[in-house]
Amino acid sequence: MQVDIIKQVRDTKPLVHHLTNQVVMNFSANGLLSFGGSPIMAKAIEEAEQIAAISNAVLINIGTLTSIELESMIAAGKTANEHNIPVLLDPVGVAATSFRRKAIDKILEEVRPTVIKGNGGELASLVDITLEAKGVDSVGDGNLDEIAQKVSRKYNTAVIVTGETDVIYVDNHLIHNGTGHHYLSTITGSGCLLGSIIAACLTTKAPLKDQLITAVSFYGLSASYAANQESVRGPGSFLPVFIDSLSKMPQDLTKGE
Amino acid sequence: MQVDIIKQVRDTKPLVHHLTNQVVMNFSANGLLSFGGSPIMAKAIEEAEQIAAISNAVLINIGTLTSIELESMIAAGKTANEHNIPVLLDPVGVAATSFRRKAIDKILEEVRPTVIKGNGGELASLVDITLEAKGVDSVGDGNLDEIAQKVSRKYNTAVIVTGETDVIYVDNHLIHNGTGHHYLSTITGSGCLLGSIIAACLTTKAPLKDQLITAVSFYGLSASYAANQESVRGPGSFLPVFIDSLSKMPQDLTKGE
Amino acid sequence: MQVDIIKQVRDTKPLVHHLTNQVVMNFSANGLLSFGGSPIMAKAIEEAEQIAAISNAVLINIGTLTSIELESMIAAGKTANEHNIPVLLDPVGVAATSFRRKAIDKILEEVRPTVIKGNGGELASLVDITLEAKGVDSVGDGNLDEIAQKVSRKYNTAVIVTGETDVIYVDNHLIHNGTGHHYLSTITGSGCLLGSIIAACLTTKAPLKDQLITAVSFYGLSASYAANQESVRGPGSFLPVFIDSLSKMPQDLTKGE
Numbered sequence: 145m146q147v148d149i150i151k152q153v154r155d156t157k158p159l160v161h162h163l164t165n166q167v168v169m170n171f172s173a174n175g176l177l178s179f180g181g182s183p184i185m186a187k188a189i190e191e192a193e194q195i196a197a198i199s200n201a202v203l204i205n206i207g208t209l210t211s212i213e214l215e216s217m218i219a220a221g222k223t224a225n226e227h228n229i230p231v232l233l234d235p236v237g238v239a240a241t242s243f244r245r246k247a248i249d250k251i252l253e254e255v256r257p258t259v260i261k262g263n264g265g266e267l268a269s270l271v272d273i274t275l276e277a278k279g280v281d282s283v284g285d286g287n288l289d290e291i292a293q294k295v296s297r298k299y300n301t302a303v304i305v306t307g308e309t310d311v312i313y314v315d316n317h318l319i320h321n322g323t324g325h326h327y328l329s330t331i332t333g334s335g336c337l338l339g340s341i342i343a344a345c346l347t348t349k350a351p352l353k354d355q356l357i358t359a360v361s362f363y364g365l366s367a368s369y370a371a372n373q374e375s376v377r378g379p380g381s382f383l384p385v386f387i388d389s390l391s392k393m394p395q396d397l398t399k400g401e
Numbered sequence: 402m403q404v405d406i407i408k409q410v411r412d413t414k415p416l417v418h419h420l421t422n423q424v425v426m427n428f429s430a431n432g433l434l435s436f437g438g439s440p441i442m443a444k445a446i447e448e449a450e451q452i453a454a455i456s457n458a459v460l461i462n463i464g465t466l467t468s469i470e471l472e473s474m475i476a477a478g479k480t481a482n483e484h485n486i487p488v489l490l491d492p493v494g495v496a497a498t499s500f501r502r503k504a505i506d507k508i509l510e511e512v513r514p515t516v517i518k519g520n521g522g523e524l525a526s527l528v529d530i531t532l533e534a535k536g537v538d539s540v541g542d543g544n545l546d547e548i549a550q551k552v553s554r555k556y557n558t559a560v561i562v563t564g565e566t567d568v569i570y571v572d573n574h575l576i577h578n579g580t581g582h583h584y585l586s587t588i589t590g591s592g593c594l595l596g597s598i599i600a601a602c603l604t605t606k607a608p609l610k611d612q613l614i615t616a617v618s619f620y621g622l623s624a625s626y627a628a629n630q631e632s633v634r635g636p637g638s639f640l641p642v643f644i645d646s647l648s649k650m651p652q653d654l655t656k657g658e
Numbered sequence: 659m660q661v662d663i664i665k666q667v668r669d670t671k672p673l674v675h676h677l678t679n680q681v682v683m684n685f686s687a688n689g690l691l692s693f694g695g696s697p698i699m700a701k702a703i704e705e706a707e708q709i710a711a712i713s714n715a716v717l718i719n720i721g722t723l724t725s726i727e728l729e730s731m732i733a734a735g736k737t738a739n740e741h742n743i744p745v746l747l748d749p750v751g752v753a754a755t756s757f758r759r760k761a762i763d764k765i766l767e768e769v770r771p772t773v774i775k776g777n778g779g780e781l782a783s784l785v786d787i788t789l790e791a792k793g794v795d796s797v798g799d800g801n802l803d804e805i806a807q808k809v810s811r812k813y814n815t816a817v818i819v820t821g822e823t824d825v826i827y828v829d830n831h832l833i834h835n836g837t838g839h840h841y842l843s844t845i846t847g848s849g850c851l852l853g854s855i856i857a858a859c860l861t862t863k864a865p866l867k868d869q870l871i872t873a874v875s876f877y878g879l880s881a882s883y884a885a886n887q888e889s890v891r892g893p894g895s896f897l898p899v900f901i902d903s904l905s906k907m908p909q910d911l912t913k914g915e
Contacts, residue, residue: 167426167442169681169722173846178893183846185681188724190757198754208426210445210469240455243447330648332430332440375632375889379435380644387894391844424683424699465683467702497712500704587905589687589697632889636692637901 145365145394149348149358154180158200158347160340161224163187163217165207165236168333171383175337178390181344192216196223200230201343204255205336206247207236214247221255230346233257233301234339239269252299258346259356260295261304261339264288267295289318302352304342306335310360314353321357323364325371327386330379338363341390362397366390369397402622402651406605406615411437415457415604417597418481420444420474422464422493425590428640432594435647438601449473453480457487458600461512462593463504464493471504478512487603490514490558491596496526509556515603516613517552518561518596524548528555546575559609561599563592567617571610578614580621582628584643587636595620598647619654623647626654659879659908663862663872668694672714672861674854675738677701677731679721679750682847685897689851692904695858706730710737714744715857718769719850720761721750728761735769744860747771747815748853753783766813772860773870774809775818775853781805785812803832816866818856820849824874828867835871837878839885841900844893852877855904876911880904883911 162185164172173183186195189212196202202224204217224231233251238244248270260267268275271294288305292313296303302314310321328334338360345359346352366389376382389397416439421429430440443452446469453459459481461474481488490508495501505527517524525532528551545562549570553560559571567578585591595617602616603609623646633639646654673696678686687697700709703726710716716738718731738745747765752758762784774781782789785808802819806827810817816828824835842848852874859873860866880903890896903911 165442166423166680167430170427170684170846173681174893174897177844177846184751184754185679185722186751186755187722188757190725191755194755194757208442208444211447237441237443240441241443241448241451243445243451330434332427332434375895377642378645378648379431380641380647381632383431383644384641384894384898385891387897388892390894391892422699423680424687427684465699465701468704494698494700497698498700498705498708500702500708587691589684589691634899635902635905636688637898637904638889640688640901641898 145358145361146350146354147394149345149350149355150362150394152348153344156347157182158344159184159198160343161186161195161199161202161220162340163192163213163220164203164205164336167208168336171333172337172340175387175390176340176344178387179341179344181340183340187213187216189216189219192220193223196220196229197227200347202229202231203234203339203343204231204251205234205236205339206238206244207336209244209247214250218251218254221251225256230258230343231255232339232343232346233260234336235260235262235266235270236336237266238262239265245269257299257301258352259302259304259342260299261306261342263306263335264291267291267303267305270295271298292318302356304356304360306338312356312360314356317353319357321360321364323361323368325364325367327371327379327382328367331383362394365394365397366392402615402618403607403611404651406602406607406612407619407651409605410601413604414439415601416441416455417600418443418452418456418459418477419597420449420470420477421460421462421593424464425593428590429594429597431644432647433597433601435644436598436601438597440597444470444473446473446476449477450480453477453486454484457604459486459488460491460596460600461488461508462491462493462596463495463501464593466501466504471507475508475511478508482513487515487600488512489596489600489603490517491593492517492519492523492527493593494523495519496522502526514556514558516559516561516599517556518563518599520563520592521545521548524552524560524562527552549575559613561613561617563595569613569617571613574610576614578617578621580618580625582621582624584628584636584639585624588640619651622651622654623649659872659875660864660868661908663859663864663869664876664908666862667858670861671696672858673698673712674857675700675709675713675716675734676854677706677727677734678717678719678850681721682850685847686851686854689901689904690854690858692901693855693858695854697854701727701730703730703733706734707737710734710743711741714861716743716745717748717853717857718745718765719748719750719853720752720758721850723758723761728764732765732768735765739770744772744857745769746853746857746860747774748850749774749776749780749784750850751780752776753779759783771813771815772866773816773818773856774813775820775856777820777849778802778805781809781817781819784809806832816870818870818874820852826870826874828870831867833871835874835878837875837882839878839881841885841893841896842881845897876908879908879911880906
C-alpha cells in the first residue's frame with residue numbers, strides 16, 4: 145500500500161462522476177466523502193457529458209440499470225476517454241440477465257475502461273466461463289486468476305476480481321489481496337463503494353498497479369478495523385463505523401494488532 | 402413464531418426480487434441481508450421477467466411509482482404467478498392519489514399476490530372504506546379486522562394490516578400480533594422492510610399462516626429488542642441496532658425480559 | 659430561535675412533498691421524521707399535482723434531475739402556488755451544467771418559491787456572479803451577503819445561502835447564522851435535509867423571518883450537539899446521532915455548554 149496515494153486523494157478531493165445504481169447512491173457518496181473524494185451523481189443524458197468533462201474520474205455501475213441510463217453511461221464514458229479521465233466499470237449482475245449482458249457489451253464497444261471490477265461470477269460471464277451465481281452475488285470459487293487474466297486480455301484493461309481473496313491483474317502482474325472482512329458481504333453496496341474508492345485513487349499521480357493495490361488493500365483493512373471495534377454488534381452497526389474507518393490513515397487501522 | 406422458518410431462510414438465503422420505491426431501497430436491502438435473505442433490485446422492463454423467474458419471491462411496492470415501473474411490476478408479478486413464486490404486494494400510499502389507486506387496480510387485475518400488506522388506511526381504501534390518512538401514513542384506527550377480512554375476500558389473498566396491533570387474515574383465520582415498538586413509526590420504510598422479511602419467509606416450507614405470524618412477530622420483537630439497547634437514543638441510532646437485531650435468533654431477542 | 663415554531667411542527671406533523679434527488683431521499687425522510695414532519699416522496703407526473711395539493715409544503719431539489727422529473731416539479735410547484743402552500747427551491751449543482759441552469763430558469767418562470775436555499779456557488783450562478791465550485795459543492799467564499807440580496811431581489815423570494823456562516827435574506831433583513839459543524843460537510847445531503855427542515859417550519863404560524871432563523875439555527879445546533887457526543891468518531895457515526903439530535907428540543911442541545 146502507498147500511503148502517498150491516499151494523501152493525494154485527501155489533498156485534491158477528486159470529483160468522481162457516479163452513474164450508479166439507486167440502491168447504493170447514498171452509501172457510495174458517504175463512503176467516498178469519508179475517504180476524501182467528492183462524489184457527484186448525475187444520470188440525465190442532457191448533462192452526462194458535461195459532468196464527465198469536469199470530473200476527475202467516471203464510475204459506471206449497471207445495478208438497477210434502465211435503457212435511458214445506458215445512453216448516459218456511454219456518453220459519460222466516451223467523454224472521459226476523450227479527456228483521458230480514468231473510467232471504472234462495475235458490471236453488477238451481468239451474469240443474471242441478457243439485458244445487462246447486452247448493456248455491458250455495448251458499453252465495452254464504445255468505452256475503454258481503465259479498470260473493470262466485479263465479483264467472480266460477473267467477470268467470469270464476460271469471458272464466457274460459467275460460475276455459480278445467486279442474483280447479483282457470486283457464490284462459486286472458480287479460478288479467479290484465470291478469469292482476471294482473460295478479462296484483462298479481452299478488453300485490454302486492468303481487472304479486479306473481488307472475493308475472499310481479491311485478485312488484481314494489471315500490466316501482466318497478478319496480485320492477491322487478503323485484507324477484508326466477512327461483514328462486507330452482509331451489507332449492500334460494499335462492492336459498489338469499493339469502486340468509488342478505486343476511482344478516487346485512479347486520479348492520483350502513481351503507477352496504476354500501486355493505485356489498485358492501495359485502494360483494495362486499504363478498503364479491506366478499513367473493514368477489518370471497523371469490524372473489530374467494540375460498538376459493532378452486527379451488519380447495521382458495522383456500517384457507520386466502516387464509513388468512519390475510511391477517513392483514517394492506514395497506520396491508524398493497524399495499531400495494536 | 403416458528404424458529405424453523407427463520408432457520409430455513411438463513412440456510413437457503415432466498416433471492417427476493419424487489420420492485421420497490423427509491424426511498425427505501427438501501428434500507429430494505431440491508432435489512433433483508435441481515436435477516437438472511439438475498440435482495441435483488443431491478444425495475445427495467447427488459448429484465449423484470451428474467452429476474453422474477455430466477456427469484457424465490459417477488460415484492461411489489463408502489464411508493465415513488467412511475468408508469469414505466471408499473472409495467473415491470475406487472476411483468477414480474479405475472480412471471481412469478483406462472484412459476485408459483487410467491488408475490489407480496491405493498492400498496493404504499495394507495496389512498497393518497499388516483500394514480501396509485503389505478504395502478505393497484507391494474508396490478509390486481511393481472512397479478513395474484515400471495516399476500517397484500519399495508520397500513521389500515523391503504524387497505525381500507527382497497528375495499529372502499531374511508532380511514533383518515535396523512536400522506537402515505539394511516540392515522541385512524543377503524544375496524545382493522547373487518548378491513549383485513551374484506552380485502553382477503555375481495556382479492557382472494559392473505560392480508561396483513563400493520564398498526565399498533567397488526568392484523569393477519571389467512572385461510573379464514575384472524576390473528577393479532579402485539580410485538581413492535583413506537584420507534585418503527587419514526588423511521589422511513591419500516592413497513593416496506595417488513596414486506597421484504599415476509600417475502601423471505603414465504604419461500605420456506607411451512608404453512609402460510611405460520612410464515613406470516615413468524616415474519617410479523619419476529620420483526621416486532623427485533624424492534625422492541627433494539628429499542629431497549631443502551632446505545633439507542635433516538636430514531637437515528639435505533640436504525641443500525643434494529644438492522645443488527647434482524648440477524649439474531651428469536652430466543653436472543655427475549656433474553657433477560 | 660423560536661421554540662414555539664419547533665413545537666408547532668411536532669404538534670401538526672406537516673406533510674412535506676419532496677421532489678428531490680435519489681441520493682438523499684432516505685436521509686431526508688429520516689431526518690424530517692425525526693424533526694417532527696411527515697415526508698412524502700413522489701415524482702410521477704400523474705400524481706404530482708394531487709400530492710402537492712394535500713401537502714403542507716413542497717420541496718423542489720434538482721440533484722439527479724431528469725427532464726421527466728422537471729415537469730413534475732413545475733406541476734407540483736404551480737399547484738402549491740395556487741393553494742398558497744409554501745415552496746422551497748434547492749438549486750443543487752445549478753452552476754455545474756447548462757441542463758440544470760435551464761431547468762432552474764424554467765422552474766422560476768413558472769413557480770414562485772417562498773425560499774431559495776443553496777450554497778454560495780449555486781446562488782451566485784443564479785445572478786451571474788462566478789464563484790469557484792467543485793461539482794455540486796461550493797468552495798469559494800465570495801460576498802455571500804451580496805449574493806443573497808441579489809437573488810432575493812431578482813426572484814422576489816427569501817434566500818438562504820449556506821456556508822460556514824449561513825446568510826438569510828428576508829423582507830429586507832440580512833441575518834447571519836453561526837451554528838453548524840464541520841461534520842455537516844462530510845456527509846452527503848446535509849444541505850438537502852436542511853431544506854426539508856426549513857420546509858416543515860414554513861408551515862407554522864409565525865413570521866417568515868422567524869421560521870427561517872429557527873430552522874437554520876436549530877439545524878446547526880443539532881449538528882454541533884451531535885458532533886460532541888462521545889459515540890461520534892467520524893462522519894459515519896455522526897450521521898445517526900445527528901438524526902437523533904433533530905428530535906430534541908433546542909434547550910436540550912445546549913445543556914452543559
